[in-house]
Amino acid sequence: xxxxxxxxxxxxxxxxVAFTFxxxxxxxxxHQVLEIFRRASGRATFFMIGKEMEAHPEIAAEVHRxxxxxxxxxxxxxxxxxxxxxxxxxxxxxxERLVQEITGxxxxxxxxxxxxxxxxxxxxxxxxxxxxxxxxxGDAKDWDNPGVEHILEHTRSAVKPGSVLIFHDxxxxxxxxxxxxxxLVDELVAEGYRLVTVSELLRFSL
Numbered sequence: 001x002x003x004x005x006x007x008x009x010x011x012x013x014x015x016x017v018a019f020t021f022x023x024x025x026x027x028x029x030x031h032q033v034l035e036i037f038r039r040a041s042g043r044a045t046f047f048m049i050g051k052e053m054e055a056h057p058e059i060a061a062e063v064h065r066x067x068x069x070x071x072x073x074x075x076x077x078x079x080x081x082x083x084x085x086x087x088x089x090x091x092x093x094x095x096e097r098l099v100q101e102i103t104g105x106x107x108x109x110x111x112x113x114x115x116x117x118x119x120x121x122x123x124x125x126x127x128x129x130x131x132x133x134x135x136x137x138g139d140a141k142d143w144d145n146p147g148v149e150h151i152l153e154h155t156r157s158a159v160k161p162g163s164v165l166i167f168h169d170x171x172x173x174x175x176x177x178x179x180x181x182x183x184l185v186d187e188l189v190a191e192g193y194r195l196v197t198v199s200e201l202l203r204f205s206l
Contacts, residue, residue, distance in 0.1 A: 004126045006117060008134035011206045012162040015193045018201040019044040019181065020135065022073055022111060022143075023170030025052055025059035030169045032178045034066060040185050042195025044068050047111040047133075050075030050095035052170055053102065060102045069197035070099050071109035072130065079116040085124060092128060109133050109198045111166075133198055135166030142177045143168050151180035159188070162205075164198060 019037075024030045024046055037044055046063050048070055053060045064070055074080065075094035083091070092110065099107045110130035112121060117132060125132045140146075140154040155165060165184075167177050185195065196204075 003131060004122050006115070006122070006132050006134040007202070008136050008164050009160075010162040010164075010201055010204065012201070012204040013206065014204060015161045015191070016196045016201055016204055017159060017161065017188060017193050018164045018196055018198045019167065019185070020047060020071070020111070020133065020164060020198060021045070021167050021169040022047045023052065023077070023168050024048055025056045025063060026170045026174065027056055027059060029174040029178055030059050030063065033169050033181065034063065034068075036178070036182050036185055037068070037195065038066065040189050040195060042185065042189070043197050043200070044195065045071050045109060045198040046169070047071040047073035047109070048095075048099070049073050049077050049170065050098045053095075053098045057102065064103045069109065069199055070103055070107060071111060071133065071198065072096055072099060072107050073111050074113055077113045079114050080112055080121050081116045081118050085120055088121060089124060089128075092125070092130075131198075131202060133164060136163045137165050140166075142166075142180065143171075145173060145176050148176050148180045148183075151176060152183060155180070155184055161193075162201065164201065
């Protein structure tokens with residue numbers, strides 16, 4: 001059953017956490033993120049923009065091939081609350097079609113650009129079978145390039161078992177994000193965490 005709410009934290013018994021990456025795929029930074037998770041034997045969820053998937057289909061395919069999840073992040077990355085419901089639905093549908101072409105299956109996770117949701121958008125997503133995904137570490141603001149230490153500080157203070165974490169592998173210089181994620185992955189794995197996809201995390205929910 002789909003929960004009609006923004007999910008950013010799940011009640012779990014195990015030490016699991018979901019890293020998510022928005023706005024890709026990107027020819028430089030997505031590969032760097034994949035390497036980090038390869039070394040850690042972990043999995044992540046990539047909320048991809050449809051237009052970026054069209055530009056870099058081979059990278060999207062690699063993400064899927066390595067066992068990561070691809071989620072819907074719309075086709076052009078608009079604030080859905082400023083569109084008509086029909087236009088918002090078309091944004092979801094166009095991105096969904098691309099995800100299915102890459103993975104051969106529907107995606108069940110959706111992240112609204114800018115976390116822009118209202119009751120109508122949440123209901124629209126739920127009607128289409130999506131769980132709408134937020135994150136606990138929005139204050140890290142990695143998209144603004146605030147510095148590696150800022151990203152680390154505002155993620156460490158928020159993370160606990162069952163957390164969804166947001167980072168970005170697309171648009172602009174994401175080198176700070178990559179470095180922060182490298183540190184966080186090493187720390188969390190050393191603390192006994194398993195790195196899982198959002199869909200896997202939801203299955204752990206009590």
